[in-house]
Amino acid sequence: MTESLELIEKRLLPEGCHFSDEQQAVIFEDDSMDVVAGPGSGKTTVLTARIKILLEQIKESRKGICVLTHTNVAVDEIKESLKKLGVEEIKNPHFIGTIQDFFNTFFAKKAFHLILGDKKMRVLDDDVFREKFDKQFEFRKPYYYREDLSFPNPGNWEIKWDFDNLDQVAMMMEQKSYNKAFNESISYLFKQGIITNKCCLELAKWYIEQYQEILKAIISKRFSYLLLDEVQDTSKLQFSLISSLFDNQNLIIQRFGDPFQAIYNIWDDDIDLAWEIDHSIEKRISKTSRFSDSIVDVVKNVCIEKYDDFISSSNHTSLSPYFIVYEDGDNLISKFSSLIKVLEMQNDSFKKSLKDKVIVSVQHRDLENTFGERYQRVTVKNTNVKNEFALFSSTLLKSLSKNFDDDFEDSLNKDEFRIMALNIIKELRNDNDEKIIDELSELLNGLIIDKESLQTNDGLCFEIKELLKSNFSNYAQTTSDLSVYNIGEDISLGTIHSVKGETHKATLLMLDSEFSTGYGNSSTSYSMLQLLEKYLTKNYVELSKDKSEMEKETEKALKLAYVALSRPTHLVCIGIPEYKFRENSKLLNNTLKEAGWMEY
Template sequence: MIDDPFYKSIEESLLPKNCEFSDEQRDVILYSNNANIVAGPGSGKTTVLIAKAAYLLKREQKRTKGICIITHTNVAVDEITKRLKDLGIENLSYPNFIGTIHEFFNHFFAKKAYKELFPDKQYHFIDDEIYIEKFCEEFEYNKPEWYSFPPPTSKMKESYLYITPGDKIILNGDIKLSYKESVLRTLLKLLNKGLLRHNDSLSFTQWYLTKHKDNILKAFSERFSYLLLDEAQDTNHYQYNLLNTLVKSSSIVFQKFGDPYQALYNIHDDNGDAWEPSKESEIELKEISKSSRFGEPIAKILRTTCIRKYESLKSNPLIESASPQLIVFDDPLTIEDHFINIIEEFALTKESFRNSENKIAIVGAEHQAIKKYIPKYIKAKQEKTLTTGIARLCYGKIIEGFLNSLYIVEELKIPEEIFSYSKNYLKKKIASELLNEKKNLALVVIEIWNNQGLLTELEELKLIEVYKALNSSFNIIADEGSDYKLVMRKLKVELKSVFLQSGIDSNKKGDEKTVYYGTVHSVKGETHKATLILDTDLIENPFGEDKGVFSSNYIIFNYLMGNYTNLNELDVIKRNATLKALKLAYVALSRPTHIAAVAINKENFIDLEKEIDMAEKAGWQVSII
């Protein structure tokens, strides 16, 4: 029992009536030193992080230092900000900071670095999709004369600029020497136009931090008492090293929240994960291991279907999860109907399952692999639609569209400070000061909802008028004939993808026959009522003599059956494939509350009869179709 009025008020506000934080959760909220907080799926990580932030803000409200909360998506920023305000905490601005990891590096370092290196230029940090288009246009003017291929965009995410102590900019990355100089010239041209990628933000941060290290570290220690990193497993090596540089040898308490078993960021390369709590023995490890999401049949699978054995994971005894389902198939086109039959049979006997509005999902490692099972599948941009609400996502896409117009519509004359506006800042400014524009945007969103994500020609014209009104409000000068065609074309795709990726329509929410299809990456962070993970070919060392092709679900068959093998005991090729398969399966199978299902092609089994017997003894319901 904690006799602390701040703690008790937060607990009563965040949890249902007569509920308390668990011992593990309370320990994390009150802990005041550096820590790695490993929070299992459905363990209340976000609620605990919000409770901790609220506790610190209430306890230290009379102090001069603030807290810094970094997460990875605007959705998470919105959720944390809203829930803190619901707790009565209004002052979330200076000396505090809440933002995405991109906003953090841009705000504190990259913008200042760019202005120092390019004092007469305006900077624009733009989405990778828009940047790639600009890169392709510029590369045409800089490519070698012999070059007749499409622009080399595939390696852009892995390429970084490096700024030398003498301020010379060079290119690091796996790009062929024959056109590497052309790529660098293209990137420099874009830099001179003020166009920066997220990767460039990190490069500029590195340069600025190296050059002004002592002053920056002093300023950070004086401003922040805590740095809370959400979803730490999604942080890449570059970001993680920069954050550690900022807090090393300082008084700032650095606490990292996440689930290292769900680290998918580096799944397609061999660089390993940036955040590996098991290897940071000098930092206190805290666990929140009890899940409220699923029952024992699902927890049992997850304890061994992960990159390290997760023996401490606990299930929710109040949730009656079904026995896990193993579907052995010949024809991939039969999978969908069979999975729906399983769901319909279970729904007849479980009222809690019938009443759940969570998704039913079929997921695979890659878009192309899903299409083999579901020919009607359409690749759509990933969005966590059920978590945030489709209408809210559409509104966010429209705001992003306005910000994108600043970079795409060339006739605009824009005050420099506008480029520092984030989507969240713009939404707040519209909500508080531009009520007429807010009303008109809401009307457009309603029509988009009614039309299932379709931006009609009439609504497009209305939206352009709203954008022009926003231009006027922000003192942006635009020619009468400013062309918004590219902006609207992109926005139409984005809006339609929200509905496609949701896997539902507005009239059939909760229908057992409504199924969501997508990649495992796209459902990360979601809760489903039933999830099926499809079998996919994993190819290792594709151009080598020891090339390996593995079934993603069969290669981890023993892990699924409760038999864990240390990955270090496997040869390199098989280990790499197994590592990927375990990460994919863990993320997918930790989504459902009731039904976890795995599909494996019959031809992948070595001894079908023996392995079916093993599965049934391990508690799996096996169907051969």
């Protein structure tokens, strides 16, 4: 073991812990590799250690390493871990950031300015872009258009960009008048510099295709290594762009991920993994320290492939898995909370854990159907000024997008406007309507150059005030205490997507969801319980290559269950609605218990 690794272990791992042989094999691998790392196997820690080792190895060279992941949270986590290792700042020629930022910064912006000159590029979130599109489409749409008709819309559009002819977005449809209105609306926004992240990738593709050989040479000259994190979430387009730039003959590509946690595109029926694992260079990290064998057995049995080498190296003992039959949301919360209290009395490690206790389901609507208004769609989780300002800005921008075409994002970040915004946030807390209106009026007068367009200032201020009060009210309910019920039980709710990457002390997966295929009279519906029953009772059935409709839905259910049931350190539960349990109570009761599930 090197002196460098000993230092890394001391600063990143719990006292007395060491990297396993599997982990060390990855940390010191200098050739290209595909790292398949199971949940709780320390992937991010291993990746951080790998980066630190590489920084030491190539510090005398003039080349760098490029580390790409998918979220700013992941970027921050890597940077914070590197700080513990003495790496305070990542400087050129190195790059650590999201895939989207990488392509936006180095390629999409260049393409944009080649096409539109000095026009300012404004990359908007999808929901803000949708507001601006709706405003443009409203006065261009054909007379026969209705939202319930089966036309492409901003929720599911496929835009085929032609950056050499901006008047033709090239959306092929028989309804020419609709196509014209759609094209004109999108083209107008683009010419104003208003785009989405998906458009940025298309711009990057357009730019790279024109200068590919030059760009590949530049990339090869700058970087020795590409480390791609959470690779299972990389889209086909992103992979295509990476392959067109990073030549594996001239630099080393190391990819890290868990192919069984690829859940981001499943509702688009894009469930095929874009990551083609090269088994000749595959390395596996299959020991999990998150939970022990009782949860390992559950997780292995909801994997879309046999995962025989997934084992536990945990230094604590996880509890037996439980199933809870519930009548409604109140009943489920009550039973889950009671079970946790009983088990905390029996297990000191479980009792001392400060991690979250969470109930998850497949989609927001499932949680809303069970818990009603008491479930709020949480978009932010920490109550602080930064998040309140982000909420304020988002609400304000959506409102202004409906009424003006101006660019307000940069202005809102200026100190004078941030101070005004924080004053308004203060008055929102005090519920002082009159002062909110006055402060908003002053803010809008400073933001909006065209004063004639502010003739309805009072009405606009009132509209924004009501939106802010509503949003901040919901925000307070979801952030002040992550307990949905506020009955003294600190149990939070979320979708499976929202908890991906988290670690809990106790997780309960609700088996109340329906998976539907087809439309109208030809549609078929399968319950999540129906799709998972064999796997939860250890009657594992491998999915065939040519999947039936039911098997396709089973694959979705398995991927979601794998993510959900691999979150907890100690207690994993499933919740079964009473009416579903009654339909097959004898079979479920017997088979679940035979498979090791305890009833509560």
